Amino acid sequence: MPFWHALLAEWREAWQDANLPEIPRITFTPPDQRGTLTLNIFPLLKAFKGDASQAAAAVLHPLREVTHVEVIKGFVNVSLSSAFWTQFLREALESPREGYTHLSLASDQHLMIEYPSPNTNKPLHLGHLRNLCLGEAVSRLWERIGARVVRVNLVNDRGIHISKSMLGWRKFFAPQTPASVGKKGDHFVGDCYVAFEKAYKAQVDALVAAGMKESEAQVQAPLFQEAQALLRQWEAGDEETLALWRQMNEWVYEGFEQTFQRLGIRFDRVYYESQTYLLGKAIVEEGLERRLFYREEDGSVWADLTAEGLGRKLLLRRDGTSVYITQDLGTADLKFRDYPTLTRSVYVIGNEQDHHMRLLCALLKRLGRPWAEKIYHLSYGMVELPTGRMKTREGTVVDADELLDEMYQRAYELTDAALPEKERAAIAEAVGQGALRFYLLRTDPKKNIIFDPAESIDLKGFTGPFLQYGYVRALRLLEKASERGLVPLPTEPPEHLEAAELSLLQQLFALPAILESSAMGFDPAIAAHYGYELTRRFNEVYQTLPVLQAESVLRQFRLALVGVYHHAIRALLEVLAIPFPARM
RNA sequence: GGCCCCGUAGCUCAAUCGGAUAGAGCACGGGAUUUCUAAUCCCGCGGUUGCAGGUUCGAGUCCUGCCGGGGUCACCA
Structure with a gap:
């Protein structure tokens, strides 16, 4: 435990012993006020007659290590002793x-x-x-604060959508x-898939x-009927269907793998719905036997969740095939069978599935799965374009690979042309990805x-490259010093x-608290934001005060500041999965 | 229509579980480079926190009701 945690614990204990009517809350002092920590004593004012x-x-x-105090209304801003800061620098530098x-x-x-x-x-x-x-950022954040993390990908490798691309291939692309x-x-x-959708439409x-209602036409269209038939053949184990299915999925996996590698993302375990949907069906059967679910006359199986305010939910179609939630039940079960020591099972899924996730948890609870409450849905908002939502049909979907290429190009043009080509390319990739990743992470996930x-693709201001540049500056300065x-x-x-x-020193002090709240809140x-603010303050020091040219005592102190900043910014870039080049 | 999320500067976002004079970036205007990498730094401009009530020492934050935007309520995934 870092010593300043010990100090805060000591303070709290002292307050307990002092029999205060309320214990003050401790926060970081805002930048425009003198002080490092603020004790909030509003709740105590009544007891002291205002x-x-x-x-x-x-x-x-009862407190030690406090040097300067300013009381403003209910805020008590305290400055900490020189001995305190010396010890902080020592711990942050020597055993970060x-x-x-x-x-x-x-x-x-265990997540x-x-x-x-x-x-x-x-x-x-x-x-x-x-x-x-x-x-990836949430995984790394939890690892940072000491948790074990297992990264898992669940591939939706079966269902009507696959049947559609299979038919698209057969009709328009075979044998390419x-x-x-x-x-x-x-x-x-x-x-x-797109070719299928076009023909289908x-x-x-x-x-x-010809006069048919649209909802009716969508079901009656021959191509849709064919796709459904193909799905039934798949579920019946038809060999030719399975062979094509395997082939097409293989093509997709190779493509995905390239993109994951470019992003530096690896999974400890991959689940495939084709391997879990039968488990799901078995669970539905189990629920039927235990009279938790019921079968309609047409053969479809349902759960009545009106008591939970979620209405009725279909679990098996009339023809006995499974729906999305069926395999989710199977996968959820399997996860805890494979990893019985999990304390949390996190699903990173868009908020358009909030309702679906609520259904899943309600069903698991009804089935009496004790770990149902360990499920956490990390729900995030959609990515929209200035013109509105991305739409396949309108061709406005922003492709991941193309965007990564564009970011690379953009960064490449800004990179020093005098550098060896290989190094220049590596820097451009790091900066391009840094800009994109920071842009995607800097906003509250739920928005x-x-x-x-x-x-x-901006590389200035509140961006990834701003942080990367701070890292590079600190690194180079330390190299020069060395x-x-x-x-x-x-x-x-x-x-x-x-x-x-002082501003930089105080901000550096907050790093552990930031790592904790960012991880705990599932909010990179x-x-x-902290990384940006920290680097802004570092830049101010860097820009206005000499380090290597300063007289020796001052130089030593500033070098220590730079050293701690270097640890901190690197930790932040790692946690956000933003690459950090040695030069820019 | 029911339920869920969002609404803060022209634009994109913050605001430390209810705390101080609501802060940053972009854009716009001005300034800084014989000095450790200027992808930087400094100054200025910019606000009835969607609206109306309520709760209390104190509300962008909590409660109620509206307004606006999005999502969802599939025998799609």
Whole structure:
């Protein structure tokens, strides 16, 4: 445990012993006020008849390490002693992994984090990128605070959508392959799907023109009937159908894998719905026997969740085939069978499935699964374009691979042309991805993002490259120092600190608290904002105060500041899964 | 229509579980480079926190009712 935790614990204990009517809440002092920590004594004022100075005196009496105090209304801003800061620098520099850049407060936690769970009929798009960035960042955040994390991908490799791309291939693309047309496999299969949808829509339109209701036409269109028949053949185990299915999924997996690798994302375990839907069906049977569910006269199986305010939910179709939630039941069961020690099972899924996830939890609860309450839905908002929602039909879907290429190009042009080509390319990839990832993470996950291409590829201001640049500056400075035989060593802060120095020092102090709240809240945006603010303050020091040229005592202190900043910014970039080049 | 989420500067977002004078970036205007990488820094401009009530020492934050936007309520996934 870092020593300042010990200090806060000591303070709280002292307050307990002092028999205060209320214990003050401790927060970080806002930047425009003098002080490092703020004790909130509003709740105590009543007991002291509104006399803030008396209340403050009572609160401060038992505390050590406090040097300067300012009482403003119910706020008591305290500054900490030089000895305190010396010790902070020592711990952050000498053993950052033991309580500064790494914490152990969640070491009893074991999380499974599922993302991005794509369908296998289309390539990944911008929405998947938000999902991937979120899932990876949350995984890393929890690892940072000491938890064990198992990353899991659930592939939706069966269902009507796959049947559609299979039919698309048969009718419009056979016998072509990704290799024969020179395309990534997932994009090729996506083309098959789009071709199907186009032909299907033409059929529906024709039927509607002939006077049929649209909802009826959608079901009656021959292509849809064919797709359903194909799904039944698949579920019946028809060998030819299965062979094509395997082939097309294989193409898609190869394509996905390339994208995952480019993003540096790896999974510990991959689940396939084709392997869990039967488990789901068995669970539905179990529920039927236990009279938790019921069968309609037409043979379909339902759960009545009106008591939970969720209405009725179909679990098996009239023809006995499974629906989406059926396999989700099976997968959920399997996860806890495979990993019985899980304390949390996290689903990173868009908020359009809020209702679905509520249904899933309600069903698992009804089935008496004790771990149902360990499920956490990390629900995130949609990525929209300035023109509205992305739509396949209108061709406005932003493709993940194309966007990554565009980011790379953009960054490449800004990179020093004098660099060796290989190095320049590596930097461009890091900066391009850094910009995109930061852009996708900087907003509260539950809010919708409006993806403005111009702003997202911006490399200035509140962006990933801003943080990367701060990292590079610090790193290079430390390298330069090292060449002169100088290393960051803990020192006592000088008596008079420049405003920029104090500002940076105080912000550095907050890192562990940020890691904790960002992880616990499943909210990487907290770490992103902090990383920006921290780097802003570092830049101010860097820009206005000499480090290597300063006189030796001052130089030593500033070098220590830079050293701690270097640890901190690196930790933040790692946690956000933003690459950090050594030069830019 | 029922339920869920969102509404803060022209635009994109913050606001430390109800706390201080609501803060950043972009855009716009001005300034800084013989100095550790200017992808930087400094200054300025910009607000009835959608509207109306309520709760209390104190509300962008909590409650109620409206308004606006999105999602969802499939024998789709």
